Amino acid sequence: MAQAQPNILVVEDDRETRTLIAKYLRNNSCNVTTASDGKEMARAMTDHRVDLLILDVMLPGEDGLSLCRKVRATSQTPIIMLTARGEDVDRILGLEMGADDYLPKPFNPRELLARINAVLRRQAAAQTASAVEGSVLTFLGWRIDCRLRELRNPEGARVAMTSAEFDLLRTFCERPGRVLSRDSLLDLTQGRNAGSLERSIDVLVSRIRRKIEPDPQDATMIKTVRSGGYMFTPRVEATGIEAVTAGGR
Template sequence: MTQATPNILVVEDDRETRTLIAKYLRTNSCHVTTASDGREMAKAMTDHRIDLLVLDVMLPGEDGLSLCRKVRAESQTPIIMLTARGEDVDRILGLEMGADDYLAKPFNPRELLARINAVLRRQVAARNASAIEGATVLTFLGWKIDIRLRELRNPEGARVAMTSAEFDLLRTFCERPGRVLSRDSLLDLTQGRSSGSFERSIDVLVSRIRRKIEPDPQEATMIKTVRSGGYVFTPRVEAVPTASN
């Protein structure tokens, strides 16, 4: 899973289905809270921290689509909709109400778990991207890049000499971890089209940066080349909290 023991709220009126889902998720490192209708769901969300909601569309009383809309109006808790009907109109309605994903019954519990994992990963990535945006100091694998001071320090704390172009490119990678960036986009983000630079200059800069940060520049693991795509920065990047006065 993407985080330690996430708490999943399963809202399903069919007891057998609810029990099956809960049992499978619990055996796969999840805390599970269950509810059979909207009233129980509301109580569970008040009483517990819920990391993700598995919500059936066909519920007694208020249906899942209406409940999804209400939840989304109040929070960003991820929602995966379940339904016995697989028509496109139901899927589209669920997504329009704010659901993050949609799974039609009958389904394999392994697929539900995979979708839960994927939604939680996207949520973590979105939070991380939000924290990185505008941060003045970022870290990755013990390295520290200070945007304001325009300096890079290795895991031992020593300053690593970098040219301005090298620093700008590494900063661009750090601010967009895990994303495949083409040479064209890297040029636009670091030097601009008016600079007259060519795609080859990005390759040269990447080679220089690799020699400074990669354990083995010939077998790069941090800045990976994507065939016919460009480059991707693989380490997890985190923003360093600014000390309050």
Template sequence: MSRTPHILIVEDDREIATLVSRFLRSHDFRVRTVPHGREMDIALRDGRFDLIVLDLMLPGEDGLSLCRRLRNDGSIPIIMLTAKGEDIDRILGLEMGADDYLVKPFNPRELLARIRAVLRRVGVAQTLDSAESTMLAFAGWRLDKAVRRLFNPQGERVALTGAELDLLLAFCERPRRVLSRDQLLDLTQGRAAAPFERSIDVLVSRLRQKMEPNPREPELIQTIRSGGYMFSPEIQSLPQGGSAQTEAQPQVMDG
């Protein structure tokens, strides 16, 4: 039996918090609302949440700082709310680790669609067929698709946000192919959410910081001029109880 998703809304505007919480509850979500970071911390200690809707402008510690703290502590999906429509604010939110963003004023149905999209991306990877290989290996790294965890060549877990992991999976499933930003947006976010194209560059930069020995001279995720990006390592499939099997490599195609 599936569990009802639990959403935490961090929003100091009582009217918005009430409107959003009622709307989400009417669509079968469990919801808790808090007005600032201190109560967010208490809520996270008290219960388990599947996603956080986090306002940028909050009293006390602001949303960007809270987002950074949440990312340091775990990988719970985050959707950022902001009254600012400037690109720099969106980029900052993504760089701090937000999985998506929404500019105020917004239609609650759009927020619902984005919440469902983020939860779907997380949930799909957790319901793989048992016969399917769930472990991928490349350049000494291991990516466990079933539990959505990445391990470096030293065997240490490397924390990734949901959006970062979605992008890495898209690369690993299409190695040595040139993928345009539009293709990567479709593969990781879908067009229904009208994502911000610059977000792919931000996510690639974040992955490089976590995975490349020298992010300024990347070896794993290569930039292809006028094309997009290409994931260069050979990918191996590691089925449970089996030996490594090299994935068939598709031909390089234009982005």
């Protein structure tokens, strides 16, 4: 596991599925709390530390996509969505709401555990790297603190970002002025985990644009390069590591 005894919150309305997941994860060195709907989830997140959230899409009352969006607005807790739907568009919706990964039903519990491990490893590796480097990247008044893993706008307000969004924006800022293919961005940010899609990069870019671009529909910071990928255009200044400037590296 990425850490000893991670605390996992499983939100699933089907009792049999919920019990099966909880039992399997507990047998594999996880602390597990369960909930059957959004209200129970909210109470559990208040009462317990949650290292990762497993969230079913189809829930009674408020659905999983809406709950995912609410969690992501205030927290960077990793989220894995479970869905009975197999269409890519439904999976992409989960990513757009801020999920870190998804798994269509029916699934093998071993695959779920593998995805939990992968998400937690990525988070731990990113946090370790940020603590060691301690760098601050700035562009057009925006400030990325790699140690604290936070983004602040030109007015100094903190902008909520998922772990995946932060990693992708940092990757762009460390390589300004370079055309980066979707394949290379997947390798740099997700390590080619099972189930990674090039489309997931497009979703993340769209979410980042909505947070930093003056006009997300006419992006000037993260430009799309036809048949190439994306390019981060602003000049980037760095402290704590070798200076990064447009066209460098």
